[in-house]
Amino acid sequence: MKVANNVCSRPVFTSTMTHVYDASGNIINCHYTKINRRDINWGKFPVLLSNRYCKQERVPVNLFGSSDGSDVYTLIINLMKTLGNKAKKFFPILASDISPETVKAANESRILLTAQDLDYIQKMDADRFFERDYNEKVQVMREVKFFPFKVKNELRDKVDFSVQDVRKAVKENNFSDSVFMFRNGWGFNTLEEQNEIAKSLYENSNCKTLVGIGQSNLYKSGASDALQRNNFKGIETDVFTFFETDYPAQYVGTPKTKPVFKEFGFFEKK
Numbered sequence: 728m729k730v731a732n733n734v735c736s737r738p739v740f741t742s743t744m745t746h747v748y749d750a751s752g753n754i755i756n757c758h759y760t761k762i763n764r765r766d767i768n769w770g771k772f773p774v775l776l777s778n779r780y781c782k783q784e785r786v787p788v789n790l791f792g793s794s795d796g797s798d799v800y801t802l803i804i805n806l807m808k809t810l811g812n813k814a815k816k817f818f819p820i821l822a823s824d825i826s827p828e829t830v831k832a833a834n835e836s837r838i839l840l841t842a843q844d845l846d847y848i849q850k851m852d853a854d855r856f857f858e859r860d861y862n863e864k865v866q867v868m869r870e871v872k873f874f875p876f877k878v879k880n881e882l883r884d885k886v887d888f889s890v891q892d893v894r895k896a897v898k899e900n901n902f903s904d905s906v907f908m909f910r911n912g913w914g915f916n917t918l919e920e921q922n923e924i925a926k927s928l929y930e931n932s933n934c935k936t937l938v939g940i941g942q943s944n945l946y947k948s949g950a951s952d953a954l955q956r957n958n959f960k961g962i963e964t965d966v967f968t969f970f971e972t973d974y975p976a977q978y979v980g981t982p983k984t985k986p987v988f989k990e991f992g993f994f995e996k997k
């Protein structure tokens with residue numbers, strides 16, 4: 728795999744993906760993501776999962792709002808590196824997004840990677856899972872180069888991608904003994920919808936359910952409050968790093984007031 732050496736100089740958090748706005752100028756969707764998002768210590772996450780589910784033979788891991796799969800591939804690479812054969816019980820990971828176009832690309836194993844992404848992939852010795860796709864053009868978004876890649880089967884077959892609306896999924900599915908991640912997408916849903924997601928999730932989960940959100944949810948949504956208002960409690964863990972910085976933007980589900988409860992990245996039932 729060729730690795731581009733022009734390390735991009737974008738600020739810590741500047742979205743490179745297209746934003747969709749409503750009539751009032753609020754952002755109603757954006758697929759921004761990247762490999763190794765800094766709000767999670769991905770190296771430590773597998774240990775948390777392995778300890779929490781040590782008695783289960785199979786553990787469903789649901790990643791809603793998975794965008795192009797960057798988060799899910801980061802997780803799989805780290806699970807395999809840390810747990811080896813024992814990672815198997817978490818596969819295939821169930822990744823989904825509300826956007827059919829995004830899921831189509833992910834299903835076709837297509838992913839756009841920046842120099843920063845490639846740097847991490849190389850450090851993790853995960854180059855063998857990605858192949859440069861020279862049939863597709865390099866894209867430049869806000870001065871950042873995105874190189875088209877194909878995810879190879881050895882990695883790709885450890886995830887199932889589907890189109891899912893988390894607002895519906897929490898009403899129809901049960902997440903007992905499972906991981907439920909909806910990272911950095913809560914703010915694209917209204918505060919009322921966020922409350923409904925948390926409420927339904929509480930009804931459809933048990934004490935083993937691990938709920939994960941992202942740090943942009945702390946800046947741009949009421950996810951942490953919605954979960955705690957609905958009887959989830961925050962988990963103190965250094966797996967959630969709080970390393971991502973805030974950025975100027977107003978989402979459709981950004982609260983106008985400060986959080987009521989202490990903020991967390993992981994939650995479980997009280």
Ligand SMILES: C[S@@+](CC[C@H](N)C(=O)[O-])C[C@H]1O[C@@H](n2cnc3c(N)ncnc32)[C@H](O)[C@@H]1O
Nearest residue numbers: 758759760792794824825892893910911912915
């Ligand atoms: C900013 S991206 C975050 C991607 C990735 N989880 C991460 O943290 O890097 C948020 C994603 O959530 C998705 N999303 C927004 N509302 C959703 C909903 N109601 N159900 C499922 N996905 C949703 C968007 O389409 C988008 O791809």
